[in-house]
Amino acid sequence: MRLLIDNARVWDGSGAAPFPGKVLVEDNRIAAVVPQAETLADAAGAERLDAAGKFLMPGMVEGHAHLSFVDTPRGTALGELPPEDHTLMAMDAGRKLLGAGFTSAVSGAAAKIRLDVALRDAIEQGVVDGPRLLAASPELTVTGGLGDGRRLHLDLQSFGVAVDGPDEVRKMARLCLREGVDTVKLNISGDIGTESALSDVAVMTDAEVAAGVEAAHTIDRRVAAHARASAAVKRAVQHGVDIIYHCDFADEEALDMLEGVKDRIFTGPAFSLIANRLEAIRGDNTPRGRVISDRLKALYEASCGVHVEMRKRGIRILVGGDYGFADNPQGNNARDLALFVTHFGFSPSEALQAATRTGGEAMRRGHELGLVKPGYLADLLLVDGDPLADIRVLQDRKRFALIMKDGVRYRPCEGTPHVRRLH
Ligand SMILES: [Zn+2]
Structure with a gap:
């Protein structure tokens, strides 16, 4: 396959200004990128795509995906899903994400041990359409922590697996690694709805975190952490966690670390869930509604403040918004870029870089993913609009004249949130 994308406005992901140019794709790689005025002898005989007036950029990377969180109102609804049905629903979420312009995804956790793994492999083999995926384990959590759906009288499963003490953490981490996950997820802090483990406490101990990290690092795989509390952020840094999500309540010392x-x-705020949930709960005047609303407001303020500061310090922040909950459904992931601009002080170019170049690095493929550059993988978006002038154009899937992943061409389907292969 040889395709010349001709006369586009090329934004290459480096942060440099866009320029009129042409890009030659050969099979699944970018073969050449040259200014429009230059002749490209290599392009002779290639199929030509007229991209006049359109913006060409790298495919986006979702940095906190939960493709098996299928927009249910409760976590325990995920536990009720049989694996067969659940797998098909995760496939559907993968197609939506690709249709939203995300050609890669770093998973933030799966709802069952093999869901991400099976989906990653099926996508890689071309059996199903979806983004390149780094598979995660379910959320390893302590008893009573975020994702422990059990009650004394009910053995309910949610998106977490409860493990207590370093031996149990090590054993479950190794089991997930044996089953093929790229990333072990540890819930070091709690969250707003988890009464015995709220957002501002670090409930997973030093020894437990260290055991999970050791299990993954021994075989060169990574650990991601749910860390809202300042103490949880510090614990994650101290024990070598690779991706530290949320960081909302990080204090000065944690920021220095x-x-x-x-x-x-890498870090990632997963802010869209907070913003959307706060919106959804407005007007809920039940006592519980008011409690959750107050906690969400505190989280919202803290997250905004801390990410303004983290951006200034040059800490790598991934686009990724915890999509997959009823009030933050799959497929709207490009909304995150706009939130980075409106809430965290990013310029549109910086938000785009977070979604492309930084995302490629987080996929552990910064040498071949996240830039429009010769030798890089042909993951490209051709956008009818200018995201540098209005970042929100990326939320309108009708604007994607082309979504290319690994040299394969897709178009968003009309009337559904999916994609179809062009050939
Ligand atoms: Zn998450």
């Missing part, structure tokens, strides 16, 4: 390891770690 993050900055000290900024070339090694």
Whole structure:
């Protein structure tokens, strides 16, 4: 396959200004990128796509995906889903994400141990359409922590697996690694709805975190952490966690620690869930509604403040918004870029870089993913509009004249949130 994308406005992901140019794709790689005025002898005989007036950029990377969180109102509804049905629903979420312009995804956790793994492999083999995926484990959590759906009288499953003590963490991490996950997820802090483990406490102990990290790092796989509490952020840094999500309540010392390891770690706010949930709960005047609303407001304020500061310190922040909940459904992931601009002080170019170049690095493929550059994988978006002038154009899937992943061409389907292969 040889395709010349001709006369586009090329934004290459480096942060440099866009320029009129042409891009030659050969099979699944970018073969050449040259200014429009230059002749490209290599392009002789290639199929030509007229991209006049359109914006060409790298495919986006979702940095906190939960493709098996299928928009249910409760976590325990995920536990009730049989694996067969659940797998098909995760496939559907993958197609939606690709249709939203995301050609890669770093999973933030799966709802069952093999869901991400099976989906990743099926996508890689071309059996199903979806983004390149790094598969995660379910959320390893302590008893009573975020994702422990059990009650004393009911053995309910949610999106977490409860493990207590370093031996149990190690054993479950190794089991997930045996089953093929790329990332082990640890819930170091709690969250707003988890009464015995709220957002501002670090409930997973030092020894438990260390055991999970050791299990993954021994075989060169990674650990991601749910860390809202400042103490949880510090614990994650101290024990070598690779991706530290949320960081909402990070204090000055925690920020210094993050900055000290900024070339090694990635962070991601997953802010859309907070913003959408706060919107959804407005008007709920029940006592419980008011409690949750107050906690969400505190989280919202803290997250905004901390990410303004993290951006200034040059800490790598991934686009990714915890999509997959009823009030934050799959497929709207490009909304995150706009939130980075409106809430965290990013310029549109910086938000785009977070979604492309930084995302490629987080996929552990910064040498071949996330830029429009010769030799890089042909993951490209051709956009009818200018995201640098209005970042929200990326939320309108009708604007994608072309979504290319690994040299394969897709178009968003009309009337459904899916994609179809062009050939
Ligand atoms: Zn999440």
